[in-house]
Amino acid sequence: MSLLRALFRSKSQSAAVAKDRLQVLIASERSSGTPAEWLPRLQKDLIEVIGRYVPVSPGAVKVEMERGDNLDVLEINIVLPERAGKAAS
Numbered sequence: 001m002s003l004l005r006a007l008f009r010s011k012s013q014s015a016a017v018a019k020d021r022l023q024v025l026i027a028s029e030r031s032s033g034t035p036a037e038w039l040p041r042l043q044k045d046l047i048e049v050i051g052r053y054v055p056v057s058p059g060a061v062k063v064e065m066e067r068g069d070n071l072d073v074l075e076i077n078i079v080l081p082e083r084a085g086k087a088a089s
Contacts, residue, residue, distance in 0.1 A: 026074060039063050046076065054080055 025038060043063040050056050060079040065072065 022074070026072065039065060046078070050078060050080075056080065 025042070043061055046063065047056060047058050047061050050061065056078070060081075062075075062077040064075045064077075066075065067073075
């Protein structure tokens with residue numbers, strides 16, 4: 001039972017860490033003013049992390065930042081490959 005707790009706890013902890021990192025990244029970007037510096041690094045990191053779990057091509061991950069008057073939007077689109085055993089529709 002403790003093994004299951006350890007497995008699930010680590011996943012929720014890594015999700016929380018990732019969320020915290022994104023919040024810090026966006027907060028620091030707001031003060032520096034230029035997302036062009038960190039967006040490519042973020043995209044590279046996402047490809048690396050996702051690649052640990054599923055094979056994904058670099059072109060399958062798109063990271064964009066949109067700025068509005070009172071709102072900044074970080075948009076991340078990831079196209080995952082279809083399962084090998086899944087029948088085509």
